[in-house]
Amino acid sequence: MEEYEDLFLAETQEYLQNITQCLLALEKDLDDEHLEAMFRAAHSLKGMAGTMGYELITDLTHEMETLLDKLRRGEIALETECVNLFLEAVDLIQLLVDNLHRQDDFRPQVSALSKKLLAWQRVAGGEKTPGTFSPQQEMEGAEKEPNGRERDIAWQKMLSAFEKETLKEALLKGEETYQVYIRLRQGSLLKSVRAYMVLKALEKEGEIVKAWPSLQALEEESFDREFFLLLVGMPRVGALKETLEGIVEIEKVEISPVKLDEDSPASVESVDGAGLEKESPGTLPGKGLSPPGHVVEKTVRVETAKLDSLVNLVGELVINRTRVLELGKMARDTALENALEQMEMITTELQNAVMTLRMVPVRQVFDRFPRMVRDLSLEKNKKVELIISGKETELDRTIVNQMGDPLVHLLRNAIDHGLEEEEERIKKGKEPLNTIYLRAQHEGSHVVITVEDDGRGIDPEAIKQKALVKKMISVREAEEMGPAEVLQLIFQSGLSTSREVTDISGRGVGMSVVKTEIEALNGTVEVESRPGWGSRFILRFPLTLAIIRTLMVQCGQEVYAIPVEAIQENLFVEPKEIRTIRQERVISLREEVLPFYFLQELFGSGSSPVQEYYPVVVVRAGNKKAGLAVDALLGQQEVVIKSLSRFVNELRGIAGATVLGDGRVTLILDIAGLLEDRRLNLGKKSVDH
Amino acid sequence: MKQDQEAAAEVQLVTFRLEQEEFALDINQVREVLRMAPVTLLPQSAHFIEGVINLRGEIIPVIDLRKRFELPPKERDEQTRIIIVEIEEQKVGLIVDLVTEVLRLPSEAIKPPPERVVNVQNDLIRGIGKIEKRLLIILNLTKILDAEEKIALREVIPGVE
Amino acid sequence: MGKKVLITDDTAFMRMTLRNVLEKNGYEVVAEAEDGFQAVEKYQELKPDLVTMDITMPNMDGITAIKKIMAEDPQAKIVVVSAMGQKALVIEALNSGAKDFIVKPFQPDRIVEALQKVGG
Structure with missing residues (x-):
């Protein structure tokens, strides 16, 4: 079967991408065509997984298929919550596919999700309670006590580059990582508030890097009664466990240290940027992006190291060519000179061709943003349209691979702090819908990427006050600074303009990190803003290899x-x-x-x-x-x-x-x-x- | 350590000619010497920048030292050379009339530039080297590229009238 | 001697239900309050071991009462008894110093368990 694995992987990617696209389209406008396409994709996926013997993927896709069938027949309506569920399934399948040989690690997630899909299918059968699953319904049947092994979450596969970075920093400080498992009593009500209490207790002891289900799901109560949190810090484990067990309706608490594997130095990257960590289990502070749902190109994957060595060799060849040409001239042989001239042209083209191998379109990074923005805007309850242009703009692979994190941060920031509620916008006479523009284009000797929103903008006066309070600038400096200059202060560490702590933005990785990351790529970042009308972040990356x-x-x-x-x-x-x-x-x-x-x-x-x-x-x-x-x-x-x-x-x-x-x-x-x-x-x- | 001592004892120089004068550069700053190559003009650049050349895929600006020192232009010929030097990690080519030789000079044979020259042209000249009757003007490269600085050679070369 | 409890709720029915359950399980209900004002007053007067607190009440709501009691006695152990769908209010109550919460309608064993956990 192993030899079919690559094919399976490639095709799965296409189907998953397909499903995601269909879902996003269906959410806007329910049409049979997309429903049909999505059904087919899920069905094909199930068939393939079945053939390969991937039982978990088969189970999940089966539930998806059944639910889709009911949607198709109009027995239930496609609600946002249901779309979320499908997307969750897509993510989980992606995880399973990324970890084909460790699928069992995800068994608890799969069984939880299958239950939810099943609950939705029942809605079709006339039972009410769609999203908030009634406890009796979820937990009917014998209570299964999962064994320890089953309860371990494969965290390292789920971490984003940002989260990995946070972890890495914490580990450097000598902090430790723990998995906290929580199970609520059957039939608990206001579960989200229970989760909130747990989070609050944990935050006193460390930092929550990741949650499964996601923090969003916890907040929306779209979980049954178990959840897992990844905590980093120096918690007093005994005391923490006592506190958590002291919370009403918490039935079970387990805190166990987690070992996340160190980054293996020879990390493998693929030309198309797709994550592959098959060989090296776990890459903790990895540099590469392996977002779920990326586009799969019909390409051959090549190790970065091989590519770099090719570039170097060609460089040497070109240097050597010059010497050979000199020798050729000295020989005064016309035939030889002609042949050498030919060779010179070919080697130059070879050099150019090799350079292009390092170029990839920004699409690779941009394509994951519609989904992210959608999820976030739902979470924040702010309606937003993301308009992307210039996806095909090519940049050096290193830059494309590493500009994802700063862009994620800027987009999240825009949604968290920039966008406005519908009412607020209407009052101001704006279009009810927020718009975020993400653009890439060549400009002179640079590629310029702009993240722009038409939200509330940044108030330079507020920043100035904050900077004064934090003693980042003196009163005199404050007087002399113009508004544009003041705005750039947001890139300095220690100046956070919002008190709100959200999933990523606000968790200690502020704009100063964004700036550092961009500068590490030889780029620059600037901010412009019209208070009340929006902000624009302008990232410039060099074109050295473009x-x-x-x-x-x-x-x-x-x-x-x-x-x-x-x-x-x-x-x-x-x-x-x-x-x-x-x-x-x-x-x-x-x-x-x-x-x-x-x-x-x-x-x-x-x-x-x-x-x-x-x-x-x-x-x-x-x-x-x-x-x-x-x-x-x-x-x-x-x-x-x-x-x-x-x-x-x-x-x-x-x-x-x-x-x-x-x-x-x-x-x-x-x-x-x-x-x-x-x-x-x-x-x-x-x-x- | 050993290198330091050697450096203290003697200096290795690449010497070249412009007009009738002989100049020298510390060999540590010289990367290579090329024959005259096709130069692509750079519009709107400083007048002494001749343009850019392709050095094995790398694009390198080239300065006409005659123009830099406000000497009369001279037809390029078989002897014209481009000396590729490295200044602050950037390669730059210098067009000169002729590269004469590579030589070693004891440190004590290098005298500081005359007072009046120092006053006129800060750091352009590192020193004056003497071998028998030859007078070598050892250049300080960093100033050569500074377009703000006007360098009229006749003002800096001792003995030139 | 069982722990002393102060029950706060604006409905007589809920106060009665709570009293019955608690007394059956060995607690001593020292007083009942019909609103936040009474709760604060009774708390100062009786210093109970535990307080149950409704959120929406006339005159003074539960959250204000929690704040006042906590200001008076940071050691106070208050358990919120909320109706369903009051997520934001419950979170506010917790942030104001309430130790925990239970949701109405509750099962008797749940409230007892909750008070045991909070009362230690």
């Missing part, structure tokens, strides 16, 4: 590359179509009047020869547009952007450079910079020459 599609243009002796994303269209313009308005040249394009420049003049390298037609590239950046006349259009090409040396990188209008197949260096234009610049000045400079 690849972009460009249009090559000839301009005098030089060739320039213009990023295709900044190009609206190409045209040919006759000299007589160029008019002068207020000493500026313009052309008309349909209804619009566009500023018109000769690229050569902008760069002060003389004026273009008079031609019958000028090839013109219409470029745009933001709301600015212009026509750039060049000598010739040479065609599109994908190029690897390299940054210019910092001794010269202040150049306006140049994003970077790239090495073409023939070894020549070509400059890549930064259209935004070019159009933003005082264009008249540029023009004059060329006149002065």
